[in-house]
Amino acid sequence: MNFRRPILIRLILIAVLGIASATIHAQGCAQCRDSASATPRSTQRAYRHAIVLLTVTAGVFFVGTLTIFKRRR
Amino acid sequence: MNPHRRRQSIFTTDHRTIGLQYLILALISVVIGTLLSLLMRIHLVWPDWSLPLHGPILPEDYLALVTIHGTIMLFFVLTTAPQSGFGNLILPAQIGARHMAFPRLNAASFWLTAIALLVLLSSTFAPGGSAISGWTAYPPLSAVASAGPGQALGMDLWLASIALFSIASTISAINTLVTIISLRCEGMTWDRLPLTVWGWFTAALLSIIAFSVLLAALLLLFCDRHVGTSFFLPTGNLVNGILHTKGNGSPLLWLHLFWFFGHPEVYIAILPGMGLTSMLLANFSHRRVFAYRTMIATTLLIGFLGILLWGHHMFVAGLNPFASSAFSISTMAIALPASAKVLSWIATTWRSRPQYTTAMLFSLGFVSLFITGGLTGPILAQPILDEYLHNTFFVVAHFHLIMAMAGVFALFAATYYWFPLMTAHRGKPARLMSEPLGRLHFWLTLLGAYATFLPMHLAGLAGQPRHYAQLTGIPGPGGSLSPAGHLLATTIPLNRLITYAAIFLAAAQIIFFINLVRSLRHGDVAPTNPWQATTLEWHPFLHPNAGPQASDVVITVHHTPCLYICSPSGDTFVPQWENKITVDLPAESKPE
Amino acid sequence: MPPTITPLNTEREKKRRIEDHDSGHGRRPPTDKRTGGGGDNDNWNDRPQGRRGPRENLGRARLAIFFALAGDLMFFVAIVSAFFVSQSSGRYNAYNQYINEWLPTVIPPILWLNTAILLLSSVTVEIARRHMFRENDVMDEWLGLGKPITRSAIPWVSATTVLGLLFLAGQWIGWSQLAAEHVFFRSNPSSHFFFLITYTHAIHLFLGITALTVTLVGLYKSRQLETRQILVDCTAWYWHAMGLFWIFLFALLVFFQ
Numbered sequence: 001m002n003f004r005r006p007i008l009i010r011l012i013l014i015a016v017l018g019i020a021s022a023t024i025h026a027q028g029c030a031q032c033r034d035s036a037s038a039t040p041r042s043t044q045r046a047y048r049h050a051i052v053l054l055t056v057t058a059g060v061f062f063v064g065t066l067t068i069f070k071r072r073r
Numbered sequence: 074m075n076p077h078r079r080r081q082s083i084f085t086t087d088h089r090t091i092g093l094q095y096l097i098l099a100l101i102s103v104v105i106g107t108l109l110s111l112l113m114r115i116h117l118v119w120p121d122w123s124l125p126l127h128g129p130i131l132p133e134d135y136l137a138l139v140t141i142h143g144t145i146m147l148f149f150v151l152t153t154a155p156q157s158g159f160g161n162l163i164l165p166a167q168i169g170a171r172h173m174a175f176p177r178l179n180a181a182s183f184w185l186t187a188i189a190l191l192v193l194l195s196s197t198f199a200p201g202g203s204a205i206s207g208w209t210a211y212p213p214l215s216a217v218a219s220a221g222p223g224q225a226l227g228m229d230l231w232l233a234s235i236a237l238f239s240i241a242s243t244i245s246a247i248n249t250l251v252t253i254i255s256l257r258c259e260g261m262t263w264d265r266l267p268l269t270v271w272g273w274f275t276a277a278l279l280s281i282i283a284f285s286v287l288l289a290a291l292l293l294l295f296c297d298r299h300v301g302t303s304f305f306l307p308t309g310n311l312v313n314g315i316l317h318t319k320g321n322g323s324p325l326l327w328l329h330l331f332w333f334f335g336h337p338e339v340y341i342a343i344l345p346g347m348g349l350t351s352m353l354l355a356n357f358s359h360r361r362v363f364a365y366r367t368m369i370a371t372t373l374l375i376g377f378l379g380i381l382l383w384g385h386h387m388f389v390a391g392l393n394p395f396a397s398s399a400f401s402i403s404t405m406a407i408a409l410p411a412s413a414k415v416l417s418w419i420a421t422t423w424r425s426r427p428q429y430t431t432a433m434l435f436s437l438g439f440v441s442l443f444i445t446g447g448l449t450g451p452i453l454a455q456p457i458l459d460e461y462l463h464n465t466f467f468v469v470a471h472f473h474l475i476m477a478m479a480g481v482f483a484l485f486a487a488t489y490y491w492f493p494l495m496t497a498h499r500g501k502p503a504r505l506m507s508e509p510l511g512r513l514h515f516w517l518t519l520l521g522a523y524a525t526f527l528p529m530h531l532a533g534l535a536g537q538p539r540h541y542a543q544l545t546g547i548p549g550p551g552g553s554l555s556p557a558g559h560l561l562a563t564t565i566p567l568n569r570l571i572t573y574a575a576i577f578l579a580a581a582q583i584i585f586f587i588n589l590v591r592s593l594r595h596g597d598v599a600p601t602n603p604w605q606a607t608t609l610e611w612h613p614f615l616h617p618n619a620g621p622q623a624s625d626v627v628i629t630v631h632h633t634p635c636l637y638i639c640s641p642s643g644d645t646f647v648p649q650w651e652n653k654i655t656v657d658l659p660a661e662s663k664p665e
Numbered sequence: 666m667p668p669t670i671t672p673l674n675t676e677r678e679k680k681r682r683i684e685d686h687d688s689g690h691g692r693r694p695p696t697d698k699r700t701g702g703g704g705d706n707d708n709w710n711d712r713p714q715g716r717r718g719p720r721e722n723l724g725r726a727r728l729a730i731f732f733a734l735a736g737d738l739m740f741f742v743a744i745v746s747a748f749f750v751s752q753s754s755g756r757y758n759a760y761n762q763y764i765n766e767w768l769p770t771v772i773p774p775i776l777w778l779n780t781a782i783l784l785l786s787s788v789t790v791e792i793a794r795r796h797m798f799r800e801n802d803v804m805d806e807w808l809g810l811g812k813p814i815t816r817s818a819i820p821w822v823s824a825t826t827v828l829g830l831l832f833l834a835g836q837w838i839g840w841s842q843l844a845a846e847h848v849f850f851r852s853n854p855s856s857h858f859f860f861l862i863t864y865t866h867a868i869h870l871f872l873g874i875t876a877l878t879v880t881l882v883g884l885y886k887s888r889q890l891e892t893r894q895i896l897v898d899c900t901a902w903y904w905h906a907m908g909l910f911w912i913f914l915f916a917l918l919v920f921f922q
Binding site: 170171174175243246247248250251254255256258259281282284285286288289290292293296300301302303304307308309320321322323326329330333627628 | 712713714721724725728729732733735736737738739740741742743744746747750751754755756757758765766767850851854857861865
């Protein structure tokens with residue numbers, strides 16, 4: 001597992017950077033700010049949950065398939 | 074399994090024939106799609122031109138052209154031809170297998186795809202015409218039957234067609250995956266798989282994930298249209314004079330579900346082409362692929378990251394700014410493996426003296442167009458830039474350069490490269506396509522591609538929106554030209570240029586057809602391994618014309634592909650199936 | 666610097682002679698210690714196709730079912746995502762009040778019975794599956810000495826089919842009970858999802874029952890033992906997956922509305 005450690009460290013670093021990044025107030029313009037804030041908080045929360053659910057399921061399946069079948073041969 | 078003996082029915086389960094059937098379907102689709110795009114371009118610049126047997130192109134006709142052009146090209150050309158067409162044709166041979174894992178499922182998925190195409194084309198004849206909501210089928214336009222011409226039966230036929238296609242694609246992807254995992258021959262470890270196979274593998278994994286979500290989205294849209302639900306319909310839609318007061322849905326839900334599929338879809342379209350480019354560049358440069366293992370990793374990384382960045386199609390849809398940041402970062406992140414691939418392609422051919430066959434030229438063209446199209450990707454990945462550029466022709470230029478041009482260049486390269494394997498059949502000799510015609514085709518197409526799509530960037534930056542059927546004479550207050558009309562009028566000269574270039578580009582493809590048809594009967598007869606390739610599909614015993622006893626020979630693989638050696642005794646190459654390395658290799662270049 | 670340093674040529678006189686077959690330590694009995702499987706340089710996967718052992722085709726079929734179920738999982742996850750979004754989505758009414766019309770659909774109690782029946786059917790199909798692989802009986806059947814495993818699997822597969830049909834009947838009763846209460850597909854956003862989820866699951870289960878029927882026919886008619894094993898095994902895994910999906914979907918409907 002020795003050669004896997006640097007990869008793991010890099011992956012963790014990238015993940016931390018991704019999660020802990022500052023919010024980009026990229027829009028700057030009023031239009032999107034308005035429509036985003038018009039979505040009620042509960043719906044926003046629901047969208048966040050839904051996005052995470054879809055992404056994580058797909059990601060786990062993808063990575064899991066690779067891991068399982070890499071080990072097979 | 075002797076192809077010489079059995080009479081093949083049209084419902085054959087022979088993987089080569091099914092691959093050719095897919096390719097013919099894709100060829101028909103690309104012709105129709107190109108014609109539709111030409112109609113669009115001509116209408117933009119000469120709006121009064123009247124289509125024979127139809128009359129002038131009305132705005133809804135234009136939108137129907139947009140919809141069917143996009144649907145056909147993306148689904149029936151770019152998803153079928155690289156993955157199912159060439160995949161079925163070549164994949165078993167490249168891994169040393171004699172057949173796909175599930176031949177009958179294979180045939181079933183082809184016929185489902187064919188039926189899907191027929192259903193889509195039949196929507197042209199439906200009352201009201203074809204759907205007009207684009208290949209992206211955004212609600213409420215796509216969810217309310219009275220929202221526009223063609224949105225009743227035409228839209229239902231579109232839904233049925235794409236649903237069938239999704240099922241067919243999923244089945245085909247399962248077949249591909251099981252074949253690659255289980256049917257590799259002796260010695261074919263994961264590290265020795267050709268990069269084309271890695272491309273097919275990743276694209277198949279993405280297909281399974283993406284098309285299922287599309288099917289769910291289509292089901293919800295169907296319910297909205299016919300069962301009275303409102304998953305995607307908000308309250309208060311005034312459609313054709315009728316106010317829809319019920320509804321607590323949001324088009325944003327459709328956008329999320331659709332683009333969760335839509336983004337992996339474009340990677341499905343391009344990944345096999347990227348793998349093929351690596352292999353062809355190595356083949357014709359007589360070089361090893363630079364950083365082979367890294368190329369495998371980047372293929373998988375592009376696949377994985379491709380699942381995480383669908384939100385960049387929704388920057389202006391009112392996404393939470395935090396979500397926009399996340400999607401923007403992952404979109405920029407995918408530029409890293411893509412750039413690594415580009416560097417590898419360049420490094421593979423750097424300072425070699427390649428053999429400039431047509432296939433090599435198209436591979437180099439792929440690299441060129443991929444770079445050009447890819448460079449505008451990080452631009453569009455910035456939400457603040459996408460604010461302006463979304464739905465302009467800048468985006469159109471970006472994805473056409475990458476998908477329509479680079480993706481299609483990969484298909485051309487594959488056709489010229491594998492033509493011997495496509496034509497060798499039941500004792501008929503393997504043939505090569507004509508090189509002079511191929512070179513002419515390449516240069517005209519490259520020129521036409523850049524001439525058509527580079528100016529589109531400028532048109533987009535000038536503000537020309539997508540899907541506008543009318544560029545001239547948009548009326549403003551008091552009968553004068555509106556501000557939009559003024560803006561668009563400035564883009565007319567550019568658009569005229571683009572249309573001329575598009576007609577030129579389409580006309581240049583006639584050379585390809587002439588070459589194709591001519592070479593089928595009168596092309597030069599090809600030797601068994603005409604390109605000095607190292608991958609298994611060129612093994613004499615896996616050749617389509619190998620005798621019946623060839624199917625009993627055990628194929629073994631001894632090392633990675635692209636083992637081209639430059640030694641004092643002269644250039645040589647060792648195909649994957651041969652073990653004899655008679656040259657002294659320096660220690661660090663020993664093959665695994 | 667490598668982690669271990671192996672000195673070369675420490676022995677000038679090599680005590681090992683290849684023809685002794687004993688590495689210089691004295692003779693061993695000439696038994697083949699290779700046990701097959703992944704190690705021992707005897708990995709069956711390295712053999713040519715068709716010679717990779719008795720479970721070659723079974724492995725492929727299981728892989729296909731795995732990928733198909735993964736796709737199916739994504740399908741249901743997409744619907745569940747839409748469920749969460751729809752549950753929290755409201756609208757502004759004519760008085761500019763934000764209202765959320767989601768009213769949880771009551772679960773007809775028969776659905777609990779149906780769940781129990783489905784779990785029981787998973788048990789029966791698993792028993793059938795294990796019967797198909799009992800080694801002594803497999804050998805007997807493969808040698809043509811009767812059909813012990815087929816004969817023992819048939820009643821369990823039939824039981825699973827009956828239980829599956831009972832489940833579908835129970836679902837039908839549940840839907841009728843809701844209809845009697847005037848709760849239909851289009852009544853309420855929550856009922857959209859209730860019916861969508863139960864309908865799509867029922868359709869998948871119906872496909873499973875078709876597979877079970879084909880398996881039953883195959884158990885009688887198919888002449889290859891491997892085919893019979895594959896039929897039962899793959900149908901069983903599909904059936905388990907449908908049961909597992911139902912548990913999650915049912916939990917969603919019961920606890921998360």
